[in-house]
Amino acid sequence: MSLTVALREELAHIEDVGTARRLAEARAMVDLAGTLRVRGSDTGPNVSVVVRCAVGAVARRLRGTLVDVAGVPPGLARRQGGNLRGGDAYLVDVAGDALHVLGVLDDDGRPVRRRPEDIDPTEGYLAGGLMVAGTLSGVNAPVHLEIRTPDDRRAAELSPLVPASAVVGDRIVVKSGDAVAELLAVVGAHQTFLAFDGGRMRRELRRKVTRAVNADRANLRRATAAAGAHITAIEHLVAVLGWDGLPEDLADVALARVANPEASLTELGELLDPPVGKATVHRRLKRLIVLAEDA
Structure with a gap:
């Protein structure tokens, strides 16, 4: 009906x-x-x-x-x-x-x-x-x-x-x-209200799920692209300077990134010794990219 x-x-x-x-x-x-x-x-x-x-x-x-x-x-x-x-x-x-x-x-x-x-x-x-x-x-x-x-x-x-x-x-x-x-x-019309409002809530839930999935996909694409840029820069620096030519703090995060290409910045920071925060990992990786551009 x-x-x-x-x-x-x-x-x-x-x-x-x-x-x-x-x-x-x-x-x-x-x-x-x-x-x-x-x-x-x-x-x-x-x-x-x-x-x-x-x-x-x-x-x-x-x-x-x-x-x-x-x-x-x-x-x-x-x-x-x-x-x-x-x-x-x-x-x-x-x-x-x-x-x-x-x-x-x-x-x-x-x-x-x-x-x-x-x-x-x-x-x-x-x-x-x-x-x-x-x-x-x-x-x-x-x-x-x-x-x-x-x-x-x-x-x-x-x-x-x-x-x-x-x-x-x-x-x-x-x-x-x-x-x-x-x-x-x-x-x-209380029964019709319940049917209408229930359908409206289901539509809104589907929209929210779709938005969340799309956002996750976009974030994953950006993270994958960033990780690829990091690894390309690291490989270039290693080829030019060697691992010993990198500052110790940058060498540690470079090794962690190469070994864990899918890890987030937070996860990379937890792998370091001592562990560091997401912002610190981001700054170090950015320094590696700048060094690779100048090398």
Whole structure:
């Protein structure tokens, strides 16, 4: 199961969140995934909003909210894939008293203009938006959470409620792992949060291991190149001056380096008698290279 489906399924099954949150969820579903439909009749136009849900559990949650609060079961239908909007979908037909209860229409049947920040609680509105219009990248992919809205204006209105988000056309995009984790915690998607955060930690661990391995390889290449330069200089000096022509302290470190080409400077210092530190070994080897250049 993808993280997107897991998130929608989890949010659709959260219980005991109260009527206010359930209404905020439903309002977000209508706002972000609803299509206005007007039919003529003998008594005048009939207005309804058809909400498209990609997950059956989300459609059932919306229907259950409207049944419990408005007392009128909305129409529910399943549409098979093949249309331009993707795979199978569940269509919830919200009409009549339900539109008034949700605040979509006023008492005179006119549309009510409400910004997302005016709908309380905001975490309910965010949860509803995620259920019908949110997508979340998988655990092995770069962090990417997205909420698609009907237009640019509504994206700009909803973005302030989403941590560290950016508006890209009619979409709200979040690429910060910490911000996505915060949002999941706010809406109560704890299991999805654990899966997402665990994947994020594994990716970060892999990056750290890769960086450490690359750094070790680079250090080894540099150490090997330096040891090669040391031995070349020593061989040149011995050929020109002989071992007896080298100062005693330089001859000792030269012998240690030739005998231990893969040893670190610290290890070379421990082999000398008396032992010396890494800095001293470095200075002596540098003196050998300078002598070889002048010889």
